[in-house]
Amino acid sequence: MAGNTPENPKTHILIKGARVHNLKNIDVSIPKNKLVVITGMSGSGKSSLAFDTLYAEGRRRYIESLSSYARQFMGRMNKPEVDYIKGIAPAIAIEQKVITSNPRSTVGTSTEIYDYLKLLFSRIGRTISPITGKEVTKDTVTSVVNFLISLPEESIVTLFSPLHPHNERTLKEELSILLQKGFVRVKWKGELAKIESLLEDKKTPNKAVQLGDLYIVIDRIRIDGEEETMSRMADSVQTAFFEGKGKCSVEANEEEYSFSDLFELDGISFEEPSPNFFSFNNPYGACPRCEGYGKVIGIDPDLVIPDKSKSVYDGAIAPWRGLKMGEWLKKLIDNALKFDFPIHRSYSDLTEEQKEILWTGNKHFRGLNSFFKDLEENTYKIQYRVMLSRYRGKTDCPECKGSRLRKDASYVKINEKSIVDIVLLPVDKAMSFFQNLSLTETEAKIAKRLLLEIHNRLLFLCEVGLPYLTLNRLSNSLSGGESQRINLSTSLGSSLVGSIYVLDEPSIGLHPRDTNRLSSVLKS
Numbered sequence: 270m271a272g273n274t275p276e277n278p279k280t281h282i283l284i285k286g287a288r289v290h291n292l293k294n295i296d297v298s299i300p301k302n303k304l305v306v307i308t309g310m311s312g313s314g315k316s317s318l319a320f321d322t323l324y325a326e327g328r329r330r331y332i333e334s335l336s337s338y339a340r341q342f343m344g345r346m347n348k349p350e351v352d353y354i355k356g357i358a359p360a361i362a363i364e365q366k367v368i369t370s371n372p373r374s375t376v377g378t379s380t381e382i383y384d385y386l387k388l389l390f391s392r393i394g395r396t397i398s399p400i401t402g403k404e405v406t407k408d409t410v411t412s413v414v415n416f417l418i419s420l421p422e423e424s425i426v427t428l429f430s431p432l433h434p435h436n437e438r439t440l441k442e443e444l445s446i447l448l449q450k451g452f453v454r455v456k457w458k459g460e461l462a463k464i465e466s467l468l469e470d471k472k473t474p475n476k477a478v479q480l481g482d483l484y485i486v487i488d489r490i491r492i493d494g495e496e497e498t499m500s501r502m503a504d505s506v507q508t509a510f511f512e513g514k515g516k517c518s519v520e521a522n523e524e525e526y527s528f529s530d531l532f533e534l535d536g537i538s539f540e541e542p543s544p545n546f547f548s549f550n551n552p553y554g555a556c557p558r559c560e561g562y563g564k565v566i567g568i569d570p571d572l573v574i575p576d577k578s579k580s581v582y583d584g585a586i587a588p589w590r591g592l593k594m595g596e597w598l599k600k601l602i603d604n605a606l607k608f609d610f611p612i613h614r615s616y617s618d619l620t621e622e623q624k625e626i627l628w629t630g631n632k633h634f635r636g637l638n639s640f641f642k643d644l645e646e647n648t649y650k651i652q653y654r655v656m657l658s659r660y661r662g663k664t665d666c667p668e669c670k671g672s673r674l675r676k677d678a679s680y681v682k683i684n685e686k687s688i689v690d691i692v693l694l695p696v697d698k699a700m701s702f703f704q705n706l707s708l709t710e711t712e713a714k715i716a717k718r719l720l721l722e723i724h725n726r727l728l729f730l731c732e733v734g735l736p737y738l739t740l741n742r743l744s745n746s747l748s749g750g751e752s753q754r755i756n757l758s759t760s761l762g763s764s765l766v767g768s769i770y771v772l773d774e775p776s777i778g779l780h781p782r783d784t785n786r787l788s789s790v791l792k793s
């Protein structure tokens with residue numbers, strides 16, 4: 270046996286005497302490193318040959334190659350009914366079945382794109398305060414030292430920490446404890462003083478201290494560019510953050526500079542991004558209201574406004590049609606001019622703000638939210654209970670808007686988009702977002718590998734004909750063909766070489782144009 274003949278197991282997979290199901294003792298040789306298509310009439314044994322013979326044997330051999338420890342999790346595979354199969358590689362089968370064990374699984378998680386997004390956002394995401402739109406940053410010992418050495422040489426800097434008063438301790442008690450800790454000076458009500466002289470001074474009040482009254486002088490340093498001074502600065506800044514519970518300040522050249530190593534802004538203390546922070550499969554990252562499912566039982570807007578071609582005036586809002594509840598509608602219609610609301614425009618043509626106002630209301634009328642709240646508070650009345658039940662259904666969680674993540678996860682942004690914004694984009698739009706990112710040099714360095722992985726997977730999803738899916742799409746809502754192509758793009762994305770891919774009618778439900786793209790992916 271030599272050369273490139275069909276009998277060579279180096280170049281061909283040889284199957285002899287396959288008899289699985291309705292196969293009648295057939296011999297086949299399949300060329301390797303080629304896209305091979307098995308065609309035939311329904312029931313002619315295509316799947317028996319591809320799955321029950323070729324794949325079954327490939328998988329069996331793969332499992333046998335694993336350790337006995339790993340094997341115990343895999344279940345036993347029977348040898349297919351065949352004389353022999355030679356030249357086979359570990360096989361990966363991609364079936365039509367929609368396989369989902371986790372109801373929270375999405376296109377993003379099953380393709381691993383979401384895992385890379387979590388890493389990307391936790392590494393280079395910037396936290397933006399929802400109050401002022403400013404970036405939340407924190408100081409570190411290094412950043413404060415860098416600031417100090419940027420000051421003109423020969424500057425004298427004083428490092429302060431605010432004293433956090435302790436319960437029931439008087440000023441004098443606080444001062445004696447500071448003295449014991451080795452501090453010498455403080456700033457009391459804006460005046461620098463020696464602790465010892467304050468303790469001796471009869472005028473020093475003997476009552477409790479308020480935060481902001483007393484600052485500890487941690488160190489006074491002359492900036493001189495010496496190595497020794499640098500390490501002394503680092504030690505002192507560290508002490509300053511510790512004594513000040515994350516805050517300290519610097520006085521230099523009659524200016525005062527404040528620093529904080531807390532991740533805070535606008536009076537909010539923010540979480541520092543980590544991969545779990547963006548994980549809806551994890552209690553830490555999941556939206557607390559819907560526990561990461563994205564849906565809750567609540568008022569279903571589609572039931573409240575069933576016919577979107579109707580205008581508000583013509584009764585688009587179903588619960589406000591009756592005579593009694595019509596009072597709610599009347600308030601809106603009578604006042605609509607005051608806030609310029611187009612009551613004769615069909616609901617579908619309203620702007621998002623106008624749709625929103627129907628729910629929130631304003632000072633001229635009460636919206637649907639208060640309407641349903643009223644109903645809920647009066648459910649002892651049977652007609653209210655009936656009415657409520659008519660509009661209840663599974664709806665997008667109001668807390669996370671269906672994104673399943675805790676609300677503050679969307680404060681973290683890359684190029685003004687949060688991870689939630691990205692998973693709501695169709696795959697092709699997400700791809701162009703990542704292609705046009707503008708990053709700093711450091712960010713680009715950190716993100717390089719992650720962006721490559723994300724880009725490859727998004728590209729494969731497009732190439733297998735799924736550019737229209739969003740990463741947030743639930744796996745169990747996909748068609749068989751879509752699900753199979755996602756699995757294919759996942760295996761391709763993880764670039765397992767030397768494997769056999771066994772696919773069952775992969776072009777099912779595909780547009781002919783996309784079928785061509787799919788076969789070019791498989792051939793490459």
Ligand SMILES: [Zn+2]
Nearest residue numbers: 556559666669
């Ligand atoms: Zn939620």
